[in-house]
Amino acid sequence: MKRAGGAASPVFWAAIGVLGFWGLWELVALGVGNDAVLPGPRVVLWEFEHSAGGDRGLEFLGIEHSDYPVNLAWTVGTATAAWLIGSALGVPAGLAAARRQWLRDVTEPVLFVFGAVPVLVVAPLLLVWFGAGPLSKLVLVAFYCFVVVALVAQSAALNLPPATEEYAAALGLGPRARSRAVLLPSAFPAIVAVLRLALATGISLEASAELLGSRVGVGRLVAVRAQQGNVASVLALSITLGLVALALDTTIRVAVAPALRWRE
Structure with a gap:
């Protein structure tokens, strides 16, 4: 039985980490002594409060929606939609490839090759093919999520000892029943881990693609602020996006916690 104080321990250490990072940031910013190069956390917080509701200067530059x-x-919405599409295709594709050698031989080299292509190489091509709208970013993030999730799901299924499925077969379970009762539960922890990673990275990829060309989005605001030399605003936008990604990751962890309770 866990002690009551143990539940507060992660929160305590998270607070220590945040306060430590805040203090170190303040010290480094004071050492630099130039807010135009490295603004301190209080300057970034002020910039967030000042600009989160919108900025007339950005609207003067032609940005229709300047509020955060x-x-x-x-x-986040585009990245999440792409993550759902890519993951919904990647999990069954990876599990199927793990159980069919010919399918694995066909797909594995292609997935590895395309998974190694940098996003800054693929994104301009998608902008040419699909335009600067949301479709190009949706395709980019969905494809990345599909590749990563499929490879990890395949690896997790392959790590299942053959004797486990053989024992289930000896008990009379057919292929579909073995997949539901043996394969999916054993691969589920690894699949959840890669889904969390894919979502966080997908949000980052979405913002990076918006830097190259977009009419709206955090990446669009970051690109404009960077051109203006407004480092505080760039940091405020980046940290806010990271906090939203953290909130989504926490939601996933809480949602799947009952299904992973058997590992405790």
């Missing part, structure tokens, strides 16, 4: 909530919703 709209751009965050666009970036």
Whole structure:
């Protein structure tokens, strides 16, 4: 039985980490002594409060939606939709490849090759083919999520000892029943881990693609602020996007915790 204080331990250490990072950031910023190069956390917080609701200067430059909530919703919403599509295709594809050698031989080299292609190489091509709208980013993030999730799901299924499935077969379970009762539960922890990683990285890829060309989104605001030399605003946008990604990751962990309780 766990002690009551143990539940507060992760929160305590998380607070220590945040405060330590804040203090170190303040010290380094004071050492630099130039907010235009490295603003401190208080300067970044002020910039967030000043610009989160919108900026007339950005609207003068032609940005229709300059407030943070709209751009965050666009970036995170597009990335999440692409993550759902890529993951929904990647999990069954990876599990199927693990159980069919010919399918694995066909798909594995292709997945590895395309998975190694940098996003900055693929993104301009998609912008040419699909335009600067959300479709090009959706395809990019969905394809990345599909590749990563499929490879990890395949690896997790292959790590299942053959004797386990053989024992289930000896008990009379057919292929589908073995997949539900043996294969999926054993691979589930690894699949959850890669889904969390794919979502966080997918949000980052979405914002990176928006840097290259987009009419709205966090990446669009970061690109404009960087051109203006507004480092505080760039940091405020980046940290806010990271906090939203952290909130989504926490939601996933809480949602799947009952299904992973057997590992404790």
